[in-house]
Amino acid sequence: MRALLAHGLPVASSCHGEGVCSKCRVRILAGAENLSPESTLEHDLKLRQNVSREFRISCQTCVLNDIVIDTTYW
Numbered sequence: 255m256r257a258l259l260a261h262g263l264p265v266a267s268s269c270h271g272e273g274v275c276s277k278c279r280v281r282i283l284a285g286a287e288n289l290s291p292e293s294t295l296e297h298d299l300k301l302r303q304n305v306s307r308e309f310r311i312s313c314q315t316c317v318l319n320d321i322v323i324d325t326t327y328w
């Protein structure tokens with residue numbers, strides 16, 4: 255989420271990156287191996303909110319190398 259905002263890209267959020275709303279989810283199109291592992295908080299949030307496996311919660315994910323992503327609102 256911080257990387258997206260730093261590059262001027264909009265990120266949906268109603269919890270300001272606290273890992274509660276799941277609105278910041280992004281679809282990973284390539285480079286999933288270049289992301290930090292899913293934390294328990296992210297895993298549980300995705301289960302509660304029915305977030306598909308191909309999505310990551312951007313405020314709970316660190317980018318370690320190149321990735322390709324998309325959202326429904328870009």
Ligand code: FES
Pocket residue numbers: 266267268269270271272273274275276277278279311312313314
């Ligand atoms: S901004 Fe709410 S879960 Fe990421």
